[in-house]
Amino acid sequence: MKKRILILGLAAVLGINGAGVSSVFAAKKDKVEITNVSYDPTRELYEQYNKVFAEHWKEESGQEVEITQSHGGSGKQALEVANGLEADVVTLALEYDVNAVEDAGLIDKGWIEEFPNDSSPYTSTIVFLVRKGNPKGIKDWDDLIKEDIGVITPNPKTSGGARWNYLAAWAYADKKFDGDEDKIKEFIKKLYQNVLVLDSGARGATTSFVENGQGDVLIAWENEAYLSVKDYPDDYEIITPSISILAQPSVAIVDEIVDRKGTRDVATEYLNYLYSDEAQRIAGDNYYRPSNEDILKEYEDVFDLNVNLVTIDDFGGWDKAQETHFADGGVFDQIYEG
Template sequence: MKRRIRRVMTIGIALMGIMMMTACGNIVDAENSSKVELINVSYDPTREFFESYNKIFTKHWKKISGQDATIIQSHGGSGKQALEVVNGLEADVVTLALEYDIDAIENEGMIDEGWIDEYDNDSSPYTSTIVFLVRKGNPKGIKDWDDLTEKNVGIITPNPKTSGGARWNYMAAWAYADEKYSGDEDKMKDFISKIYGNVLVLDSGARGATTSFVVNGQGDVLIAWENEAYLSMQDYPGEFEIVTPSVSILAQPSVAVVDSVARYKGTEKAAAEYINYLYSDEAQRIAADNYFRPSNEDVLKEYSDIFDLNVKMATINDFGGWKEVQKKHFSEGGIFDSIYS
């Protein structure tokens, strides 16, 4: 009996093994000379941009290397996306909302140190800023951050714990408070608490927040990326207005090659070129067409009728850089947590 059980166990294990084998059929292809596949893990509001960019990059890559490139996109909240890369999502390039998220991947040893200086402008080929999207006619008369603290205003913004964009939103408000209370932290905290006290829906990503505001009609004002706000205007003409606050923040989404993955898959050259080409004039124009501010000054000037170039913009370095900010505001027990307790 015992021996039979043992025999049967072996059969069982073999069976499981076969099942696993069939399930695990997709073994990663080694680099093939005529084809290359890149995985670009990105954050929420870049969908449309990369859709267009991938087209021109495929052409460009064919021209310079003769290979057919396939680019697979993945989008989601920036923090979540970074985490998935850390957990083994085999991204060749990451194009995320925050330097901090890419740092997190670097800390795992997957991205070589000094990535931030590898490409121009702190490795951010396009920038954006934070604006308000309000309903047609601006019924609540929202002009600046102060108006967001009024009792009867409903705010939509994503959760800074999970969304990179939301951290920019938060820091933009913080920058305004800093200006207003000239650095008096207690008052600034109070100000921020009032704003988040008015938040109706705290979605996990920027897209979720936009959906809540635009489609499901929640709230009076959406704090959003500039490009996201313009996209909503475009999709729902005549229903919304953009309000640019007096103080905002220069949001620098960062890009990097995930060196360990690219090495493992043998896609280093294509991945590097994928990022490099983001700085080309064509790519910069596509970025501008999708309402990202191009980092190329000349291209930016071509689009000066779209972008309000007069906003007073703080940068994250004014607050000590992302590492510092993350620790102070968003980590467990940070200022953001104290708002909700």
């Protein structure tokens, strides 16, 4: 904090505003380093994007940029940043996890309006990954509560993807039972009684299912499921349930860090360039749904664009969903521990 005050004081002497501070200090360097703290299934996406962005930034600024990646369960990653893991940007699984970093005093209010589409440059949804030939005949959420079905899904307490999974299942049960909460809870309880292991993050759950051979079905991010099919086309296939949810991963600048390091300009462009046509196609190639509707249409032979998707607004927004379902003592705890 003292360093930030000294920097802002110097900015005042030089007659520049706070937003220009990063330009002054970053411009003196031939190379700049930033860290992107992200969630589990974005490893391949950002491995490809970072190379493209480094070329773009070099052309725009003449400056080399080195990007360090950190991946894990989204909720856990947010907690790590709040507890001191230095991130110039966060690209997490959901709005609530970014809000947790904001609540720690590291991100300024209004971050969700800083970039288009509620600061969500790409979207995804939740699907089922099953073994080739679908030997258990899994077609919809109803099949996941059968007695002989082993389910793999990560822990909603640590994984953003797991929270999307849970809410997608809840939306199905809500429609099936016409809003009868007791029946919905019973449905969700039966589903989680079939869960063999609750990994901390989505990639760990994929490892349990794909590499360790556990379970009959993986509830997964759409992009994660597609990557598994791409790597093992003869072993797995994707089932799209009748109801799923529009998953909106969120991105934000970590204001406290970029102002101290002088990296605001490069961090801002790092997130802004995710909306470029080039980056949108990288997202599509990595099985995320581009937020650019025209580019999304280029992938209509990949994605089921007609799937019935509920949104987080159907749950009253993330603050309400978190408080109701995932906070300590919430519905998930009652179901899982009851």
